[in-house]
Amino acid sequence: MICFSSIYLKSMEFTTAEPFLHKGLLQSFELTKYILKTNVYPREPSPLKELREVTAKHPGNFMSTTPDSGQLMGMLLKLINAKKTIEIGVYTGYSLLLTALSIPHDAMGIELIRNIKLPTDSSMIIAIDPNKETYEIGLPIIQKAGVEHKINFIESQALPVLDKLLQNQKDNEGSFDFAFVDADKENYLNYHERLLKLVKVGGLIVFDNTLWGGTVAQPEEAVSEDRKESRRSIIEFNNSVSIDQRIEIALTPSGDGLTICRRIR
Ligand code: SAM
Numbered sequence: 001m002i003c004f005s006s007i008y009l010k011s012m013e014f015t016t017a018e019p020f021l022h023k024g025l026l027q028s029f030e031l032t033k034y035i036l037k038t039n040v041y042p043r044e045p046s047p048l049k050e051l052r053e054v055t056a057k058h059p060g061n062f063m064s065t066t067p068d069s070g071q072l073m074g075m076l077l078k079l080i081n082a083k084k085t086i087e088i089g090v091y092t093g094y095s096l097l098l099t100a101l102s103i104p105h106d107a108m109g110i111e112l113i114r115n116i117k118l119p120t121d122s123s124m125i126i127a128i129d130p131n132k133e134t135y136e137i138g139l140p141i142i143q144k145a146g147v148e149h150k151i152n153f154i155e156s157q158a159l160p161v162l163d164k165l166l167q168n169q170k171d172n173e174g175s176f177d178f179a180f181v182d183a184d185k186e187n188y189l190n191y192h193e194r195l196l197k198l199v200k201v202g203g204l205i206v207f208d209n210t211l212w213g214g215t216v217a218q219p220e221e222a223v224s225e226d227r228k229e230s231r232r233s234i235i236e237f238n239n240s241v242s243i244d245q246r247i248e249i250a251l252t253p254s255g256d257g258l259t260i261c262r263r264i265r
């Protein structure tokens, strides 16, 4: 007869042997390609496909949000019925365009009907990046898709913009449904603190690159010099959010790691 303790022991052996510690999605190009080919590309909206193809010709193309992460974000935006969002780190606008396509087309109209005071610019997505040139690469496609009116692009570092939004507490605190952070890793914790005030309880803050090419699980000596500083910031960020009682989290291995934070208080 197999008693409980032997089952327990067996499961301990199982754990000790770490059977699940294989190379993982991030290290398998074949599996990533499989996901893209079977589930992501066939459903990718045509403006996003066009933007992805235009971006592929740009030297910074590796910075673009991966289409599988984009698909997940589009789903999250729709699940929470997001209307007001913040985007930190635009580049050519893949994640920005998918956000604009995922929030309701009549979002602005609905808000006005309900007489809810919008920020003075009245836009639905506040998109921040100090580099307007790369935003302008994707802009014609955003315009052609008919969603530019939902975007308020601010050419700036993100922190001063967030601080300015927080100065107008009455209108902005707890007023956003969703935020996506995909910019300088050194400021992730600074963004987190501010966004936790701007996003409403029940809203989501999503951070990209939280596995930093898998380097978070490697010893520092094994990591190339140019990746070390951001790796340290990401590890500090991951440690901090993992014990943050104001949020629920899920770190998914989509793309380069996507941490989904849901504000609960
Ligand atoms: N989400 C984008 C997409 O889907 O294509 C990719 C963003 S790319 C990884 C990072 C962007 O962050 C760059 O365009 C860069 O100019 C911007 N960035 C860097 N430092 C920033 C800062 N302090 N505030 C806002 N954006 C910043």
Ligand code: CA
Pocket (backbone or CB within 6 Å): 063, 064, 065, 182, 208, 209
């Ligand atoms: Ca990214």
